[in-house]
Amino acid sequence: MLLERARHNAEAQVEILESLETFPSTLPTRRDSAYSGWVSISVGCNNTCTFCIVPSLRGKEKDRRPGEILAEIEALVQQGVVEITLLGQNVNSYGVEFGDRLAFGKLLRACGDIEGLERVRFTSPHPAAFTDDVIDAMAETPNVMPSLHMPLQSGSDRVLKEMRRSYRSAKFLGILDRVRERIPHAAITTDLIVGFPGETEEDFQDTLDVVRASRFSSAFTFQYSVRPGTPAATMPDQLPKSVVQQRFDRLIELQEEISWSENRTVEGRTVEVLVAPGEGRKDAETQRLSGRAQDNRLVHFAVPDGAERPRPGDMVEVDVTYGAPHHLVADGALTGGTYRVRRTAGGDAWEALQAGATPGASPKPAVSLGMPSIGKPATPPPSAPACSL
Numbered sequence: 065m066l067l068e069r070a071r072h073n074a075e076a077q078v079e080i081l082e083s084l085e086t087f088p089s090t091l092p093t094r095r096d097s098a099y100s101g102w103v104s105i106s107v108g109c110n111n112t113c114t115f116c117i118v119p120s121l122r123g124k125e126k127d128r129r130p131g132e133i134l135a136e137i138e139a140l141v142q143q144g145v146v147e148i149t150l151l152g153q154n155v156n157s158y159g160v161e162f163g164d165r166l167a168f169g170k171l172l173r174a175c176g177d178i179e180g181l182e183r184v185r186f187t188s189p190h191p192a193a194f195t196d197d198v199i200d201a202m203a204e205t206p207n208v209m210p211s212l213h214m215p216l217q218s219g220s221d222r223v224l225k226e227m228r229r230s231y232r233s234a235k236f237l238g239i240l241d242r243v244r245e246r247i248p249h250a251a252i253t254t255d256l257i258v259g260f261p262g263e264t265e266e267d268f269q270d271t272l273d274v275v276r277a278s279r280f281s282s283a284f285t286f287q288y289s290v291r292p293g294t295p296a297a298t299m300p301d302q303l304p305k306s307v308v309q310q311r312f313d314r315l316i317e318l319q320e321e322i323s324w325s326e327n328r329t330v331e332g333r334t335v336e337v338l339v340a341p342g343e344g345r346k347d348a349e350t351q352r353l354s355g356r357a358q359d360n361r362l363v364h365f366a367v368p369d370g371a372e373r374p375r376p377g378d379m380v381e382v383d384v385t386y387g388a389p390h391h392l393v394a395d396g397a398l399t400g401g402t403y404r405v406r407r408t409a410g411g412d413a414w415e416a417l418q419a420g421a422t423p424g425a426s427p428k429p430a431v432s433l434g435m436p437s438i439g440k441p442a443t444p445p446p447s448a449p450a451c452s453l
């Protein structure tokens with residue numbers, strides 16, 4: 065998660081060890097977005113994936129109490145936050161420490177009761193612990209967004225076993241089917257590792273097959289690299305770089321095709337975008353604004369001449385005119401299509417932040433305190449395999 069935050073914030077991140085051992089709600093929290101925030105629900109992990117250093121660094125899973133989490137979210141909403149992302153190494157095993165296997169679904173539903181909270185996201189769930197009550201909670205809680213980032217890592221059951229990932233590809237695909245049945249427009253993303261020690265061409269083909277069947281809207285694809293101290297680091301049959309690179313390129317090519325075709329299915333649809341600064345690198349040049357749709361797709365949209373310009377943190381409804389491989393273009397308003405701006409408390413908070421008036425927020429946090437701190441959620445989702453550091 066440190067990598068995730070560092071990539072997102074484009075600056076080095078540090079954690080204070082003590083802040084990981086408990087959840088000191090008294091620690092000062094600062095954030096770099098007035099309208100969205102991270103909220104940690106657990107730290108540590110009870111799994112033992114052989115490529116991952118988290119279990120030895122972070123130890124067993126520790127869960128925050130639901131009341132404490134909800135109080136933190138309510139406090140954020142009071143300050144104008146309209147979007148939160150629940151964070152944990154393995155969010156859907158949340159509750160294991162206090163003996164409630166249904167705790168994560170209940171937490172999602174409780175988020176649905178918080179007035180003013182418009183968007184709830186979470187990262188990352190683990191396929192082995194993904195139960196139908198969570199799918200039901202996602203489908204039945206209007207402010208839980210129709211997007212799911214669920215790490216597959218490999219489509220080969222043999223490699224999954226070597227990774228000590230306790231689900232198999234059929235189970236993974238079954239979860240996707242049930243999510244799509246309940247939430248037809250859900251955009252599903254994943255993490256994949258190519259070139260795990262001993263991965264054969266046949267194993268890799270299995271990954272390509274599962275990727276084809278999964279229809280991910282995007283995937284974060286990583287070349288396996290040795291992490292000292294992990295069981296996989298000393299496994300025999302580490303693959304030559306050239307083989308890993310070649311498979312990686314083939315996987316990227318396949319996923320690009322799928323991402324593009326999935327994004328084209330959104331053309332013509334009206335989407336609600338949470339406007340965000342800095343999401344569109346070419347916005348100044350193209351005269352567009354940018355943000356994330358409910359399903360977390362990146363949207364660049366045109367503002368008609370003379371129309372109200374939404375502030376970051378506001379919502380705008382626009383028609384998608386083109387699905388590109390990595391984003392959507394929504395220029396429908398230029399030809400008389402939908403263009404509805406809704407000012408939100410998030411936009412108000414952003415405006416106040418510009419004047420330096422939002423409590424707890426600052427243009428840039430001086431120090432990130434690690435898990436208990438809050439900041440702008442990851443968009444797009446994680447930049448390193450699964451629950452990485």
Ligand code: SF4
Pocket residue numbers: 109110111112113116117118119153154190449450451452
């Ligand atoms: S990859 Fe995720 S589930 Fe596996 S050990 Fe690491 S933190 Fe836990």
